[in-house]
Amino acid sequence: xxxxxxxxxxxxxxxxxxxxxxxxxxxxxxxxxxxxxxxxxxxxxxxxxxxxxxxxxxxxxxxxxxxxxxxxxxxxxxxxxxxxxxxxxxxxxxxxxxxxxxxxxxxxxxxxxxxxxxxxxxxxxxxxxxxxxxxxxxxxxxxxxxxxxxxxxxxxxxxxxxxxxxxxxxxxxxxxxxxxxxxxxxxxxxxxxxxxxxxxxxxxxxxxxxxxxxxxxxxxxxxxxxxxxxxxxxxxxxxxxxxxxxxxxxxxxxxxxxxxxxxxxxxxxxxxxxxxxxxxxxxxxxxxxxxxxxxxxxxxxxxxxxxxxxxxxxxxxxxxxxxxxxxxxxxxxxxxxxxxxxxxxxxxxxxxxxxxxxxxxxxxxxxxxxxxxxxxxxxxxxxxxxxxxxxxxxxxxxxxxxxxxxxxxxxxxxxxxxxxxxxxxxxxxxxxxxxxxxxx
Amino acid sequence: xxxxxxxxxxxxxxxxxxxxxxxxxxxxxxxxxxxxxxxxxxxxxxxxxxxxxxxxxxxxxxxxxxxxxxxxxxxxxxxxxxxxxxxxxxxxxxxxxxxxxxxxxxxxxxxxxxxxxxxxxxxxxxxxxxxxxxxxxxxxxxxxxxxxxxxxxxxxxxxxxxxxxxxxxxxxxxxxxxxxxxxxxxxxxxxxxxxxxxxxxxxxxxxxxxxxxxxxxxxxxxxxxxxxxxxxxxxxxxxxxxxxxxxxxxxxxxxxxxxxxxxxxxxxxxxxxxxxxxxxxxxxxxxxxxxxxxxxxxxxxxxxxxxxxxxxxxxxxxxxxxxxxxxxxxxxxxxxxxxxxxxxxxxxxxxxxxxxxxxxxxxxxxxxxxxxxxxxxxxxxxxxxxxxxxxxxxxxxxxxxxxxxxxxxxxxxxxxxxxxxxxxxxxxxxxxxxxxxxxx
Numbered sequence: 022x023x024x025x026x027x028x029x030x031x032x033x034x035x036x037x038x039x040x041x042x043x044x045x046x047x048x049x050x051x052x053x054x055x056x057x058x059x060x061x062x063x064x065x066x067x068x069x070x071x072x073x074x075x076x077x078x079x080x081x082x083x084x085x086x087x088x089x090x091x092x093x094x095x096x097x098x099x100x101x102x103x104x105x106x107x108x109x110x111x112x113x114x115x116x117x118x119x120x121x122x123x124x125x126x127x128x129x130x131x132x133x134x135x136x137x138x139x140x141x142x143x144x145x146x147x148x149x150x151x152x153x154x155x156x157x158x159x160x161x162x163x164x165x166x167x168x169x170x171x172x173x174x175x176x177x178x179x180x181x182x183x184x185x186x187x188x189x190x191x192x193x194x195x196x197x198x199x200x201x202x203x204x205x206x207x208x209x210x211x212x213x214x215x216x217x218x219x220x221x222x223x224x225x226x227x228x229x230x231x232x233x234x235x236x237x238x239x240x241x242x243x244x245x246x247x248x249x250x251x252x253x254x255x256x257x258x259x260x261x262x263x264x265x266x267x268x269x270x271x272x273x274x275x276x277x278x279x280x281x282x283x284x285x286x287x288x289x290x291x292x293x294x295x296x297x298x299x300x301x302x303x304x305x306x307x308x309x310x311x312x313x314x315x316x317x318x319x320x321x322x323x324x325x326x327x328x329x330x331x332x333x334x335x336x337x338x339x340x341x342x343x344x345x346x347x348x349x350x351x352x353x354x355x356x357x358x359x360x361x362x363x364x365x366x367x368x369x370x371x372x373x374x375x376x377x378x379x380x381x382x383x384x385x386x387x388x389x390x391x392x393x394x395x396x397x398x399x400x401x402x403x404x405x406x407x408x409x410x411x412x413x414x415x416x417x418x419x420x421x422x423x424x425x426x427x428x429x430x431x432x433x434x435x436x437x438x439x440x441x442x443x444x445x446x447x448x449x450x451x452x453x454x455x456x457x458x459x460x461x
Numbered sequence: 462x463x464x465x466x467x468x469x470x471x472x473x474x475x476x477x478x479x480x481x482x483x484x485x486x487x488x489x490x491x492x493x494x495x496x497x498x499x500x501x502x503x504x505x506x507x508x509x510x511x512x513x514x515x516x517x518x519x520x521x522x523x524x525x526x527x528x529x530x531x532x533x534x535x536x537x538x539x540x541x542x543x544x545x546x547x548x549x550x551x552x553x554x555x556x557x558x559x560x561x562x563x564x565x566x567x568x569x570x571x572x573x574x575x576x577x578x579x580x581x582x583x584x585x586x587x588x589x590x591x592x593x594x595x596x597x598x599x600x601x602x603x604x605x606x607x608x609x610x611x612x613x614x615x616x617x618x619x620x621x622x623x624x625x626x627x628x629x630x631x632x633x634x635x636x637x638x639x640x641x642x643x644x645x646x647x648x649x650x651x652x653x654x655x656x657x658x659x660x661x662x663x664x665x666x667x668x669x670x671x672x673x674x675x676x677x678x679x680x681x682x683x684x685x686x687x688x689x690x691x692x693x694x695x696x697x698x699x700x701x702x703x704x705x706x707x708x709x710x711x712x713x714x715x716x717x718x719x720x721x722x723x724x725x726x727x728x729x730x731x732x733x734x735x736x737x738x739x740x741x742x743x744x745x746x747x748x749x750x751x752x753x754x755x756x757x758x759x760x761x762x763x764x765x766x767x768x769x770x771x772x773x774x775x776x777x778x779x780x781x782x783x784x785x786x787x788x789x790x791x792x793x794x795x796x797x798x799x800x801x802x803x804x805x806x807x808x809x810x811x812x813x814x815x816x817x818x819x820x821x822x823x824x825x826x827x828x829x830x831x832x833x834x835x836x837x838x839x840x841x842x843x844x845x846x847x848x849x850x851x852x853x854x855x856x857x858x859x860x861x862x863x864x865x866x867x868x869x870x871x872x873x874x875x876x877x878x879x880x881x882x883x884x885x886x887x888x889x890x891x892x893x894x895x896x897x898x899x900x901x
Contacts, residue, residue, distance in 0.1 A: 062607060062874045079519035088651040098653050101607040101874075119611070167502060167541040171559070211528040213538050434502045434541075 029054045029096075030357060033114055033121055035104050035291070036129035037064050037087040039339045040323030043346030044127050044353075049094045051354055056121055058114070060103040062086055065152060068339060071192060073155035074281075075199035076163065076207075080152045104130070106294035109316050125318050125353045128291065128305075129346060132324040132337065135287030135302070142263040146282040149192060158281055162200065163434050165279050170212050182220045183277035185268050187260055188284030189226025189233070191374040194243055196283055197224040198376040201250045223253045223275055225268070227284070230256055232382070234336060235372055239382040246376045286337060288325050295319075300327040309364035311349050317362060320349035330367040340370050469494045469536075470797060473554055473561055475544050475731070476569035477504050477527040479779045480763030483786030484567050484793075489534045491794055496561055498554070500543040502526055503592075508779060510589055511632060514598035514721075515639035516647075524592060544570070546734035549756050565758050565793045568731065568745075569786065572764040572777065575727030575742070582703040586722040589632060598721055602640065603874050605719050610652050622660045623717035625708050627700055628724030629666025629673070631814040634683055636723055637664040638816040641690045663693045663715055665708070667724070670696055672822070674776060675812055679822040686816045726777060728765050735759075740767040749804035751789050757802060760789035770807040780810050 029052050034041045037059035045057055063084040072078040088099045102116045113122045134148030147157050162184070169181040182204070186197045204220025211217075224231065224247065230240040231247070231254060244254050255270070262269035267277040288303035297314050298306050304327035305313065311326060313319040322345035324337040335341050344367060352362035375381040469492050474481045477499035485497055503524040512518040528539045542556045553562045574588030587597050602624070609621040622644070626637045644660025651657075664671065664687065670680040671687070671694060684694050695710070702709035707717040728743035737754050738746050744767035745753065751766060753759040762785035764777040775781050784807060792802040814822050 062603065079521050081519050086651070088648075092650050100611055101604075102611070163502065164541075171540055171542070210532050211526070 030124040031056070031122065032125040032127065032353060033058065033123040034127045034129060035059075035107075035114065036131060036289075036323070037061070037090075037099075038067075038129060038131050038323060039342035040131075040346035040349075041127065041129035042087070042090060043343045044129065044322065044350040045091060045094065045097055047347045047350035048354065049096070051096070051357070053096060053125075053353070053357065055097040056123075057087065057091065057097055057099050058102050058104055058116070058121065059087055059099070060101070061151075062088065062101050063152075064090055067150070068191075070149055070152075070155050071195045071199060073152065074149055074158035074162075074196065075203055076159050077199070080156065084152055104291060107291065107319075109295060109313065109319055112318070123318075125356070126320070127346070127349050127353070128295075128319065128321045128325060129323040129342075130289035130291050130325055132286045132288050132302070132304075134282060135285035136282070137285055139263075142282070145263045145265060146187060146280040148282040149196070160434050161279050162203070166208055166212065166217070167434070168278075169215050171214075178215055179219075179221075180267070180276045181278050182215065182217075183223070183267070183275065183279070184221070185223045185225060185275055185277045185280045187225050187263075187268070187280065187282050189224055189228070189231035189254070189256070190283060191232065191372075193224060193226070193283035194231055194247065194374055194376055196281060197222050197252045198247060198250055201247075201252050205251060220251075221253065222251065223255060223277070225258050225260060225270065226254070226256045227259050228256065232374060235374070235382065239372075243374065243376060243382045246382070250376065286324070292321075292325060295321075302327075310352055310362035311345060311365050312352070312362060317356065320352065322346050322349045328365065330365065335367045338372075341367055344368065470564040471496070471562065472565040472567065472793060473498065473563040474567045474569060475499075475547075475554065476571060476729075476763070477501070477530075477539075478507075478569060478571050478763060479782035480571075480786035480789075481567065481569035482527070482530060483783045484569065484762065484790040485531060485534065485537055487787045487790035488793065489536070491536070491790075491797070493536060493565075493793070493797065495537040496563075497527065497531065497537055497539050498542050498544055498556070498561065499527055499539070500541070501591075502528065502541050504530060505592060507590070508631075510592075510595050511635045511639060513592065513595035514589055514602075514636065515643055516599050516603065517639070520592045520596070544731060547731065547759075549735060549753065549759055552758070563758075565796070566760070567786070567789050567793070568735075568759065568761045568765060569763040569782075570729035570731050570765055572726045572728050572742070572744075574722055575725035576722070577725055579703075582722070585703045585705060586627060586720040588722040589636070600874050601719050602643070606648055606652065606657070607874070608718075610654050618655055619659075619661075620707070620716045621718050622655070622657075623663070623707070623715065623719070624661070625663045625665060625715055625717045625720045627665050627703075627708070627720065627722050629664055629668070629671035629694070629696070630723060631672065633664060633666070633723035634671055634687065634814055634816060636721060637662050637692045638687060638690055641687075641692050645691060660691075661693065662691065663695060663717070665695045665698050665700060665710065667699050668696065672814060675814070675822070679812075683814065683816060683822045686822070690816065726764070732761075732765060735761075742767075750792055750802035751785060751805050752792070752802060757796065760792065762786050762789045768805070770805065775807045778812075781807055784808065 032048070032053050032055045034044055034055060034057045037057055041057060042064055045055055048055060064087050066083040069078065069083040073080055073083060091097045091099055102118065105115045105117055107114050107126070107128065112124070113120055114126070133150050136142050147161070148154055149158060165181045169178050172178050172181060184200050186193050186200070201220065201222045204217045204222070208217045226233070230237065230244070232240045232243050247254050258270050260268055261271055263280055268275045268280055286302055288299070288305070292299055292303055292305050295305060295313060300306055304325055305321040307321050307326045307328050308314055311320045311322055311328070313321060323342040326335070326345060328335050335345070345365060348365045355362055373381065472488070472493050472495045474484055474495060474497045477497055481497060482504055485495055488495060504527050506523040509518060509523045513520055513523060531537045531539055542558065545555045545557055547554050547566070547568065552564070553560055554566070573590050576582045587601070588594055589598060605621045609618045612618045612621060624640050626633050626640070641660065641662045644657045644662070648657045666673070670677065670684070672680045672683050687694050698710050700708055701711055703720055708715045708720055726742055728739070728745070732739055732743055732745050735745060735753060740746055744765055745761040747761050747766045747768050748754060751760045751762055751768070753761060763782040766775070766785060768775050775785070785805060788805045795802055816822070
């Protein structure tokens with residue numbers, strides 16, 4: 022048992038993402054004993070994860086130990102643990118290796134990517150939610166260039182230099198733009214046997230336009246900026262198959278050794294243990310005050326909550342998570358003081374997506390921008406949100422460097438070897454087509 | 462076959478470490494076709510690897526793509542591949558996935574750590590030769606602190622906070638000093654249930670003194686500086702057993718969940734395929750001109766070579782590797798011009814070892830230093846050697862930051878979960894003693 026005798030009520034926060042951290046910090050002066058549980062030791066600035074995947078930043082530039090973020094807040098205890106289930110009746114959370122009891126609970130365990138029931142696609146099309154995901158993507162992309170350098174067969178070189186990004190939301194758009202830049206600018210001088218500018222990046226989106234939740238005008242601008250960077254944008258295109266050789270879109274086949282998944286979101290499986298109705302993506306349908314139906318002492322926030330605010334669904338973005346985390350914290354304080362919880366109101370502060378070097382689209386209130394100014398704005402907003410001064414400084418420097426030198430500093434292939442042609446078509450000559458092993 | 466028709470002689474360099482890169486760069490103006498083969502895509506600045514292991518630097522700060530280092534040198538082709546064996550008779554190197562022929566060969570594949578025939582110790586005492594090694598050490602050290610935070614049993618907390626470093630050479634001394642500082646300064650405010658200053662670091666060295674290849678006076682100063690940092694230094698102490706519970710030194714037992722290996726070096730196994738006499742550590746006994754006995758067209762340099770120069774063995778350090786790489790390149794040029802190869806002369810430029818914040822020992826020519834000036838010197842020399850301007854700048858900033866803020870910016874637990882108590886003593890209560898899983 023982790024609970025100790027204490028006169029203060031006990032709040033447990035599950036998850037140290039934007040929502041969980043915001044809740045903990047909002048209660049820094051409250052007479053409450055907070056336990057923050059995360060299965061990782063670091064808070065991750067997910068909006069910049071694609072920069073790690075494309076070798077522009079180091080993992081430590083966008084991740085920061087949760088324990089350090091909360092170092093000075095004496096009413097918080099941080100524990101590194103994996104929560105297995107929530108027992109709302111007994112008011113306790115069962116961990117893999119222990120139990121923690123609560124008076125109030127804030128669940129902020131977020132979401133992961135989903136393959137819409139086609140989990141067999143995962144080995145061929147990794148997603149982008151964790152530091153490990155980003156390093157895996159980086160390894161595959163860089164290994165594909167290395168393999169192309171040694172490949173004598175023209176057709177196979179083309180497959181190695183074709184990158185398909187599935188999903189045209191902000192992450193997919195950012196990934197596709199960055200991949201195209203890597204090929205065209207960054208590694209252009211590093212290779213001898215092929216022209217890196219022959220890199221082909223294909224962005225596949227099921228809806229009619231990229232960035233489907235943005236205004237039509239911005240989607241159109243994003244598409245044009247992507248195409249200027251050399252990205253081939255396919256909209257209203259549904260992926261029907263992914264395997265070692267690439268992607269099938271109905272009748273069409275795109276031969277590619279590297280496919281990246283930026284579509285589909287599934288809520289943390291912890292939601293199932295709450296025994297309440299979930300939406301199609303597995304998110305918890307919360308009350309207007311963010312509480313669990315029938316359990317006013319339990320709040321669900323961030324990407325795990327499903328809520329409509331003034332008729333519009335609250336989106337799964339960082340600003341919404343920050344706002345919901347703070348709102349849940351305020352409601353906990355109201356309950357502690359015998360008051361009633363208040364309904365959450367989401368304030369849409371706008372949307373931003375970056376596309377490449379000095380290209381982005383933005384919508385802020387009634388204003389819409391694209392091009393260099395939007396890119397600069399995106400940059401300022403993201404740096405401002407980054408937790409930890411050192412990280413802000415390092416990220417800023419890394420970007421300035423990358424911008425002026427067209428260079429990417431984190432181009433390491435690490436970890437276990439990824440073999441893009443391990444499942445090459447039968448009949449291929451193994452001695453030539455097998456990619457080199459990147460590692461010991 | 463990777464060889465293409467070319468009027469120039471073909472030089473193959475195996476290994477992109479200090480020796481291999483120095484050889485390639487020395488031949489940048491020579492009329493020769495160079496192929497550099499490495500099984501990794503990056504050159505690693507090994508002297509700073511312990512800084513990654515102790516969370517001060519990111520991997521990308523001390524590693525740089527070989528391809529980029531040689532970008533402007535048009536007579537070099539870099540390939541990412543693993544060499545399986547060398548066939549000196551046929552003048553070719555057999556790769557896992559191909560063959561490369563040569564007229565001249567420079568073998569610079571270096572060394573790895575050795576457990577003196579006790580390979581079963583490896584899971585309990587990881588070494589420090591690669592980026593992955595360093596991340597594994599970092600994961601174990603940080604996970605031990607996390608597990609200690611949640612452990613109710615006093616004895617087990619003590620075991621979790623005890624770190625044993627086996628081997629008192631430069632790497633061991635640097636690791637031990639940095640570990641002690643992590644506990645005493647860096648994480649001091651991050652934990653709630655134990656006093657991080659109760660961290661115990663034990664350095665075990667088999668010889669009579671630490672840094673046994675340095676002058677006696679410096680060894681003594683290093684020992685005093687280590688002890689001032691709180692490191693317990695055990696000399697003339699031989700490890701007889703390592704397992705999940707710690708280390709045995711003859712009759713004595715040190716209970717520790719984290720043991721790190723900084724002793725023993727074994728040459729790259731590629732040396733065996735050369736069919737020439739090897740020394741006890743598996744290194745190639747080369748001719749005075751660094752060539753292979755009976756094969757004047759093959760040179761062996763860096764940590765893989767075994768050679769005495771003016772009666773003293775050439776040490777396995779970066780300056781010796783750089784010098785030997787350049788000497789072998791010069792001999793290749795002499796042979797190309799019909800001249801005779803010349804004997805290698807090693808110039809000892811001195812020794813440096815850092816111990817902690819503003820503490821180090823140095824020997825330069827007849828001069829010996831310790832304390833702050835030696836530390837500052839160490840810092841300048843290592844930064845100056847770092848390849849790539851960006852890396853120099855980032856490392857310098859990271860250190861300045863760490864020095865002034867007592868902070869370590871790269872404290873991420875990533876990769877697969879390491880479970881320090883997976884093999885805990887029988888009878889332990891699993892629900893409490895099992896460490897939390899750091900990862901999905």
